[in-house]
Amino acid sequence: MKANIKKIAVLTSGGDAPGMNAAVRAVVRSSVYYNLDVYGVYKGYDGLINGDIEQLQVRSVSNILSRGGTFLLSARSDEFRTKEGRAKAYDNFKANDLDALVVIGGDGSFTGADVFSQEYDVPVLGIPGTIDNDLAGTDFTIGYDTACNTATEAIDKIRDTASSHERLFFVEVMGRDAGFIAVNSGISGGAVAMLLPEHNWGIDDLIRRLQRGASSEKASNIVIVAEGCKLGSAYDIAAKVKAQLDYFDIRVTVLGHLQRGGSPTTSDRVLASRLGVAAVEGLLNGQSNVMVGVVNSNVVYTPISEAVKTIKKIDAEEFRIAKILSI
Amino acid sequence: MKANIKKIAVLTSGGDAPGMNAAVRAVVRSSVYYNLDVYGVYKGYDGLINGDIEQLQVRSVSNILSRGGTFLLSARSDEFRTKEGRAKAYDNFKANDLDALVVIGGDGSFTGADVFSQEYDVPVLGIPGTIDNDLAGTDFTIGYDTACNTATEAIDKIRDTASSHERLFFVEVMGRDAGFIAVNSGISGGAVAMLLPEHNWGIDDLIRRLQRGASSEKASNIVIVAEGCKLGSAYDIAAKVKAQLDYFDIRVTVLGHLQRGGSPTTSDRVLASRLGVAAVEGLLNGQSNVMVGVVNSNVVYTPISEAVKTIKKIDAEEFRIAKILSI
Amino acid sequence: MKANIKKIAVLTSGGDAPGMNAAVRAVVRSSVYYNLDVYGVYKGYDGLINGDIEQLQVRSVSNILSRGGTFLLSARSDEFRTKEGRAKAYDNFKANDLDALVVIGGDGSFTGADVFSQEYDVPVLGIPGTIDNDLAGTDFTIGYDTACNTATEAIDKIRDTASSHERLFFVEVMGRDAGFIAVNSGISGGAVAMLLPEHNWGIDDLIRRLQRGASSEKASNIVIVAEGCKLGSAYDIAAKVKAQLDYFDIRVTVLGHLQRGGSPTTSDRVLASRLGVAAVEGLLNGQSNVMVGVVNSNVVYTPISEAVKTIKKIDAEEFRIAKILSI
Amino acid sequence: MKANIKKIAVLTSGGDAPGMNAAVRAVVRSSVYYNLDVYGVYKGYDGLINGDIEQLQVRSVSNILSRGGTFLLSARSDEFRTKEGRAKAYDNFKANDLDALVVIGGDGSFTGADVFSQEYDVPVLGIPGTIDNDLAGTDFTIGYDTACNTATEAIDKIRDTASSHERLFFVEVMGRDAGFIAVNSGISGGAVAMLLPEHNWGIDDLIRRLQRGASSEKASNIVIVAEGCKLGSAYDIAAKVKAQLDYFDIRVTVLGHLQRGGSPTTSDRVLASRLGVAAVEGLLNGQSNVMVGVVNSNVVYTPISEAVKTIKKIDAEEFRIAKILSI
Missing domain, CATH: 3.40.50.460 (Phosphofructokinase domain)
Incomplete structure (x- = not known):
């Protein structure tokens, strides 16, 4: 199924993680590759609520691949948890003629995305960006x-x-x-x-x-x-x-x-790059309300509700190894 | 099947790779954990040929986890490619009452291990240690x-x-x-x-x-x-x-x-630790003439001949991503 | 004045600092260069009190130049602050036929050295090793x-x-x-x-x-x-x-x-190398009860009592710069 | 002597060096501190020739302190070596009502500055930015x-x-x-x-x-x-x-x-910060056609012609140390 997506927005939300910039860069560059317009939303959901939105070009993301933090800024938004907040966010979403939203963040950010997507029938695609690695649906999170x-x-x-x-x-x-x-x-x-x-x-x-x-x-x-x-x-x-x-x-x-903080490692940059491209391609292929992850080296899309609900467990094997080695 | 293994030797061979020390440490510590005696062979196969062999203790591998290179030293051995060389190696192997050999290295080292194992019916277990990542049977090589x-x-x-x-x-x-x-x-x-x-x-x-x-x-x-x-x-x-x-x-x-060179990354240290433990446990479980690797987060044992013969391919997907992002 | 020094001991004392190993290496190598025997004392003054002393060779200090911490170990010694403690230390000093002592540490360590030197007429030479940079008599301390x-x-x-x-x-x-x-x-x-x-x-x-x-x-x-x-x-x-x-x-x-912690920077390694050589040369030239430092790029020897008593001040200029730049 | 300086320009020239950005930041921030207008010239002297000049604010230099390279870009200019090139540069200098020029670079860049300053009676102040450390008039160069x-x-x-x-x-x-x-x-x-x-x-x-x-x-x-x-x-x-x-x-x-390349060390950032402030203060105090450096921890101004002509020598002492330690 091909979706009719022409204009997408991207934001980073929740605690920042190294590689978020690399993910934004990949979203922007692959949008340009697929002839989409791409907009950056500043300060997470607050920027959507306040209309702090700006079109991004390839040039906007030059020299950020190696940088920690997120140039789009991030925040935890209390207002987005309210119906009124999300209504304002949707007004700005429509005012900018946006067709879809890419959210880079952790479980709190995804829960918000899930509600928003269902309330307003907006295609939302999540990219797991958190140092905690605690999201189901991906072997590793960015950062x-x-x-x-x-x-x-x-x-x-x-x-x-x-x-x-x-x-x-x-x-x-x-x-x-x-x-x-x-x-x-x-x-x-x-x-x-x-x-x-x-x-x-x-x-x-x-x-x-x-x-x-x-x-x-x-x-x-x-x-x-x-x-x-x-x-x-x-x-x-x-x-x-x-x-x-x-x-x-x-x-x-x-x-x-x-x-x-800190410059992301090679693994985080490559993961962020893959997921950024896969997010854009997912939206183009009609994916909505899913998180994109990498499982066993393959890109997979998991319903956000599932990614958030399931608790990823630490590999018991790894803990067993730790015990043997600390004799 | 439980093998009757009491004394094992470990060597590093071929080009050195960061994390080789972490792998040796894991072999030593898990040997001690399982009440095995463990011996270090210096300078790769040459050390086996020349009897440059020494018992290792937990103390022998303290403070090496974070260090690049290999304290066991490494080399490419021309003599081990000859029947005479391998005969001398086997003499020293028996003289030290060794029951099995762990070889940390790349494809050249494994080919030698394969021949030696078949000629003398010696249990050999390979751990992939090379920066090139070109071995089948593991998603990643150490280094x-x-x-x-x-x-x-x-x-x-x-x-x-x-x-x-x-x-x-x-x-x-x-x-x-x-x-x-x-x-x-x-x-x-x-x-x-x-x-x-x-x-x-x-x-x-x-x-x-x-x-x-x-x-x-x-x-x-x-x-x-x-x-x-x-x-x-x-x-x-x-x-x-x-x-x-x-x-x-x-x-x-x-x-x-x-x-x-350089201090190994977290990933390489964890991989080396896992594979070192899995090598010892593999030998105890009767594995022989195999390489231990991690595929899709699970430990797997692959016949050395297969690991060496098959060429691991670069993920076409990754190259596709690279092209999209370099617009 | 040429002193009759044949055998020297070196110890590290107080809080550890990156570059202490580089200083010990320089003391050992320059001792060998000048045909002196050199002994390492472990765990600071406690090692002197307990006779934890060992001859060092060039080989003993291979591969430590780049390492943080101190392989001679360090400690703050309560016993050395007592007359009895210092008496035991002197007994071991004489028992090993030592002629002089190099102490790498900060002001607390130097105060002890000062007392010991005066009580027993032992030539002592201090090398400033502390991350605090608070010693007079040197522009910079090691670490x-x-x-x-x-x-x-x-x-x-x-x-x-x-x-x-x-x-x-x-x-x-x-x-x-x-x-x-x-x-x-x-x-x-x-x-x-x-x-x-x-x-x-x-x-x-x-x-x-x-x-x-x-x-x-x-x-x-x-x-x-x-x-x-x-x-x-x-x-x-x-x-x-x-x-x-x-x-x-x-x-x-x-x-x-x-x-x-951490691997010392180039500056700290070079400073430690210079001071280690200058310490040995100072002892050979009859210096005693002094700290060796670098002031305006030149090696200088300052009486320990002075180095410890004077408080080094932060350059007011630097603080002025900081204020201008933080507008 | 107080000079009547209201508007200054800064450029980076020659091979880039880590800390050039920190120096530009210090020039900009101290200019603002002293109520001067400050302009950035892009691509070294070529930017002066081509009028590639832009006013800088505190905001222009945020987040560059830790970055390698130079955001003003750098180049070696052949045209500036010609009388015609320098005439065009001076036209742009006057067209922008500039009163003085800060040049961050090495000896080649300073030679050009010297000629320009004498031809057009323009106050020029050099900041030593080169990894080679080969300039007289300063103990260390930035980078x-x-x-x-x-x-x-x-x-x-x-x-x-x-x-x-x-x-x-x-x-x-x-x-x-x-x-x-x-x-x-x-x-x-x-x-x-x-x-x-x-x-x-x-x-x-x-x-x-x-x-x-x-x-x-x-x-x-x-x-x-x-x-x-x-x-x-x-x-x-x-x-x-x-x-x-x-x-x-x-x-x-x-x-x-x-x-x-690479993020500058603490020493290079502090040196660049000091020299950037001292450059602006030097111009305000009527210094012209000098290079600012740090000698024995003090700021000194050396005539550019002298800084360029004299060859700084490697400390013989350091080489002596190297020989002793490599026994």
Whole structure:
């Protein structure tokens, strides 16, 4: 089925992720390739509500492929959650003669897109852009690989100090609901343990793990704590461990927002490029209200409602590997 | 089927690749986890021939996860291609009471492993470690992701100069038989064209492509040339283009061996960790004369003869994307 | 005056700094060059107290030039602050027939060296290794340049997110007594303000500064907070600003220990190399109880007591520049 | 003396260098601070000749502090070497009511500035922006520190491969007339020898040096070759060495243009910021036909004719250190 699409808009929404610019660039360039007009909406849904919309050219996206953040700016929009907000957004959508909307963001952004698409029968296509990698319907989200590498590089630096002083470090990485960054950076950083939102480790399990490490005379140790870990923040956990194992010289580092920034990795740029092209081609082929992803190296389109509802699970295999390697 | 494996040896062979150390570490740590003795063979097959073999402990592989190269050293062995060489290797293999051999390397190394395994009925397990990504039986080889990122970072730097001076740069990347690095770094570096061993572009096709770019007033251009490109070296091609399009200010950079080094990326470390564990578990489960790889996120074991014989192809889809984005 | 030095020991003490390994390497290699025996003391002064001492060869320091941390390990020694501790240290010093001691560290480490040298008439030579750059007698300390670059790279990443979301970020960098890292990374990160231990800015000054920024419609802002800033931690300050300027979307990131790690920059490696050679040559020329530094590109030896007592001041000029550029 | 300066222009000329953008930003921001109008001239002197001139605002230089290259573009202008070219440039200079010109570049660019300033009595102020560090009147030029770090990082990667394969690598770095990058990256990369334009080493000296290395069983070796080395290119030298020492496994890497690009280091950004402010303040204080530099941490103004004529020498001390450390 060929859709009659002539003019599309693209916006970035929610927390920014490295590679969002690369995705916008791919949407713009493939639109031009297919003779579509393409418009950029600034500051996420707020820009749609306020009419902060501008036509984009190939020239508008020159030199952004390698840049972190999003030149379209991003925001979480409270107003778009209201009926009135979405009505204003639709007014601007029609006023600009737009035929379809590409939304680059995470699950919150997609939920909004879903409602909007159903209320106004607007073709919407989602591109997964979030460092959290917690969306079903794609093996990887844009920004995830870069965030993992940023975390790994930070852990490598912290290990220099940990080794030199024979210390135990707790390193907190992002991941409120999902421990993807924690597991991957934990394996690649050689952590002795990873505390994830998905798991039910008690403080005693961790203590046992660390005593085993100490008994094997491991001079330095790094424990990765995902933001959403049920045992508390990295500081909380460090205090509890200190209370029981006072022979450890303990330090805490919270990586925080630097995980969101930086020039995207090759994988993230290539993924963003593929998904940007596939988003435009999807719209041209009549896809609507779907998220485009890559599963087993193939482009797939998943209904947004499904991508948002299903919880992607961490590969149990990967966690098993982590345990074997942290003996 | 459980194999009776008590003592294994591991070696790295052929061109070094970032992540080889991470793979050795995983082989050592999972061997210890499964109560096996594990020995390191230095300088590839030559070390087997010369008895340059040493028992490894967890301690032997501390602090190598993040390091490029291979602390076991690597080499291409001419002697191992001879019957006499392999006989000496087998003598040392038996003298050390070894039960199995893990070989980390590329297709040349695996061919040797295949012959050795069949001649002496030795269980051999291959781990794909090469930046070229040209082995069947795995989606990615260890080192490939790092090499792509190294190439991309170099292209980003070259683009700074290309943009500032409105120049055309030819950047030669590694890849004698396969253009994997060229395509990926080309997409992620925003190249205007990529010249691959797999393709039959003539100089005229390239000229047309560049004229199109010039007409669209692209201020700077980068062309990626894979080492094995049939049109010649980056210098040859640059000279031919200069002869026809003398208004271009042309420069050439050959990235060379720096693509082989550097601290491995998160992906390469995680892949190496998975494959190292899977190699040991494969041997324990009776696998022999196979290469372990990851296909669609699952560990698979492929007969070495097959992995070596089949040529892995560049995803045509990826090349199609590259063309759309380089308008 | 030529001293009769045949055997020297080297140790690293206090907080680790990138380039300490490069300095140890230079001490070892120049000792070998001048036909001296050289010993490594592990874990700072504690190693001297416990006899954790080992002869070093050129081979012992291969491949450490590029590595963060210190392979000799480091610690702050409480025991060395006692007369008894220093007596044990001297016993081991004599037992190993050592003639002189090279101490790589910061002011705390040098104070100990000073006392030890005077108590036992031992030639001691200090090399300034600390990321804080707060020692008189040298323009730069080893590790400072790397720490500044690490902070700058982190700020660059945070700016990606700050720009994308039009946020105000408070970034806390190291520097308990001195704002060197804060000023340098502030200028190089384009911060709107820097809060230093040396200054007496009140919260109102900061508020005024930020309102000026807001009125000039600066979309995103970054404020650098040195650890030792009198206004409180980055979190405290952020809360106070939020209370008065609630239209700002505010975030905080504490860089923490990752500033201590990482591969040293070219400047730090070259500085460490120069100082390591100059330390050995200084001892051979009869220098004792001095710190070696580089002032205006020349090697100078300063009495340790002076280097420790004098407080190095931040260049007022640099702070003036920062103010002009943050209009 | 206060000069009557109201409107200034800034251009970048010659080979681009990391930090040029930071310098332009500092010129623009300090101009605004001092209530001057500031204009950007595109593509170096050619832009002056062709009237490619545009007023710059604070907004024009947002987000460029961290970027390599120069957004004003750069070029070497043949026309500006002619009397007619300079006459056209002066016509545009007057047509825009400009009072002074800031030129960011190297010696070629300054020579042109000198002639122009004398012919038309135009106040010209030079800022040293070149990776070569070969200008008198400043301890460091903008871009030099970044280029050294880029070279060092490349050497670190090459060393991974060199060590893994026990190879001898010849690495060619930039530096046609001066070996500054070669010496610094050689020391920081742990090279066994550095071949500089300033020295008269014959091939026999190098051979002797390498034999000494081989006899001390150094497994891998790296020799740095400056572009302008009198013994020939890295390829030539490698061939000559191979002819005499055929037991070496030899490889060559030419770093080339990637040394010019990349995000500037903290040092380069701070230096560029200082010099940009000092350039504007110098013009306001009546300085003309001078280059601004930093010598022993102080800002100094040197007559351009002098800065260009005098040859800055490599610190003999640094070369002495290099020799001691490469034993």
